[in-house]
Amino acid sequence: MSKNLRALVTGANGFVGSHLVEGLLDRSYQVRCLVRKTSNLRWLSALEVEYVHGDIDDKYSLKGCFEDVDLVFHAAGLTKAKSREEYFRANAEGTRNLVEACLEEGGKIQRLVYISSQAAVGPGSDEQPLNETAPCRPVTDYGESKLEGERIILQHASQLPITVIRPPAVYGPRDTDMLGFFKVANKGFRISFGKEESFLSLVYVKDLIAGIILAAESLDSTGQTYFIADDRVYSWREAFKIIGKVLNKRTMPLRVPKSLVFLLAFVSENFSKLLGKTAAFNTQKAKEITQRYWGLDVSKAKAQLGFSSEYDLKRGTEETVRWYKEKGWL
Numbered sequence: 001m002s003k004n005l006r007a008l009v010t011g012a013n014g015f016v017g018s019h020l021v022e023g024l025l026d027r028s029y030q031v032r033c034l035v036r037k038t039s040n041l042r043w044l045s046a047l048e049v050e051y052v053h054g055d056i057d058d059k060y061s062l063k064g065c066f067e068d069v070d071l072v073f074h075a076a077g078l079t080k081a082k083s084r085e086e087y088f089r090a091n092a093e094g095t096r097n098l099v100e101a102c103l104e105e106g107g108k109i110q111r112l113v114y115i116s117s118q119a120a121v122g123p124g125s126d127e128q129p130l131n132e133t134a135p136c137r138p139v140t141d142y143g144e145s146k147l148e149g150e151r152i153i154l155q156h157a158s159q160l161p162i163t164v165i166r167p168p169a170v171y172g173p174r175d176t177d178m179l180g181f182f183k184v185a186n187k188g189f190r191i192s193f194g195k196e197e198s199f200l201s202l203v204y205v206k207d208l209i210a211g212i213i214l215a216a217e218s219l220d221s222t223g224q225t226y227f228i229a230d231d232r233v234y235s236w237r238e239a240f241k242i243i244g245k246v247l248n249k250r251t252m253p254l255r256v257p258k259s260l261v262f263l264l265a266f267v268s269e270n271f272s273k274l275l276g277k278t279a280a281f282n283t284q285k286a287k288e289i290t291q292r293y294w295g296l297d298v299s300k301a302k303a304q305l306g307f308s309s310e311y312d313l314k315r316g317t318e319e320t321v322r323w324y325k326e327k328g329w330l
Contacts, residue, residue: 005110006030007216008069010056010098011076015174016115016167016205018043020073023209025049034065034076043174056094062101071216072112074098074153077146079177080278080285084141091145096152103159111161113216114153118168118201118227119143123291127199129233131297132166132225139291140284150225157223163215164225165208168296171316172205173323179330180280182243182321186330190240190251193290194258198236200294201229204316207309214305226301230316231309233295239313246317247330258290 007024011017012033024031025047032050035041041051054061056076066072076098078090095114102109122137124130138144150164171178184191192198203211211228215221234242237253244251265279265286272279301307311319324330 004028004030005070006032006068007071007073008032008034008052008066009073009075010034011074012049013039013041013044014075015172015176016170016208017073017075018174019172019205019209020075020212021047021049023206023213024073027213029071032065032069034062056098057089059097059101062097064105066102066105066109068108070108070110072098072102072109073115073212073216074112075115077115077149079142080280080282081142082273082278084145087141087145088148091142092148092152095149099153099156099160103156109160111163111216111222112153113163113165113212114150115212116150116164116166116225117143117146118166118229118294118296119288120147120150120166124293124295127293127295129201129295129297130227132227132300140287142284154223161222163218163221163223165212165215166225166227167203167208168201168227168229168294170203170205170208172320175205175320179324181240182247182324182330185240185243185251186247186249188244188249188251189254190237190244192236192253192255193261194292195255196292198290198292198294199233200236200239201227201233201296202239202313202316203229203309204311204313204319207311207316210310211301211305211307214307215301218305220304224300224304226305226307227296227298228301228307229296229298229309230312231298232312234313242313243317243321246314246321261286261290 007029052065081087265283269279269282
């Protein structure tokens with residue numbers, strides 16, 4: 001696929017979206033950023049990009065956004081919401097609005113890449129990393145809404161070349177979702193949940209962006225779904241040790257009973273409701289972090305896309321911590 005094509009990125013001002021914009025610019029793409037009029041553009045302000053204003057919640061606001069666009073990267077969505085309905089409105093119905101707008105106005109579109117989530121599949125039931133053939137059993141409203149977004153978008157696979165990317169937990173500069181774990185390690189603790197050891201896959205944001213662009217440029221990725229992650233599956237204990245070592249902190253084990261995790265989530269959720277805010281930590285997030293195994297197998301992405309993770313957790317953490325400290329986040 002040749003360069004100098006125009007790529008549209010939804011959610012361009014977000015964590016993953018802004019890194020994707022930078023990755024596309026580095027590869028000589030012209031980039032059009034779909035943002036709300038009220039969006040904070042701090043991660044994009046220094047970049048040479050085109051802005052169009054629209055909201056995936058409002059199909060009519062998308063009119064004209066996809067004219068002369070060659071590639072669409074759908075990175076917009078909600079990872080935290082006040083209700084199940086709010087998740088589905090953004091991640092499912094918003095995706096429907098997007099794909100319908102693409103079909104109505106995007107006559108040039110060569111590929112639509114949907115950034116879904118490992119949450120759409122759910123955790124594994126044993127210690128075997130999941131591959132893309134695993135049955136989908138999401139355990140949260142977020143995961144169910146992302147899976148519904150996949151179903152909606154793949155219904156149009158005969159009309160648009162579509163590729164689905166399912167990343168695990170993503171970390172890196174600008175991220176706030178994983179920041180809390182870095183703060184815990186910085187205070188000298190390594191947390192585990194429940195009595196059994198838990199495991200997870202991770203991906204550094206630059207590796208994820210490389211995988212997304214490889215998928216967009218591959219002629220063989222049409223209609224395919226890919227996990228993009230670090231080569232290794234980490235235990236929570238190992239992950240905290242690595243983060244602590246990078247922070248030059250000796251971490252002490254802190255085992256948190258699952259019942260306490262849910263109690264804290266319940267309190268956080270209801271306190272946030274009283275304030276009219278969306279809780280950073282809620283019962284949905286508690287369901288995710290208390291699952292035992294979130295490991296992924298990335299063999300398909302390696303074989304079909306030539307994907308190779310360049311950042312193990314230590315290297316990715318070093319870059320992330322450096323950025324957090326520069327910005328005063330740690």
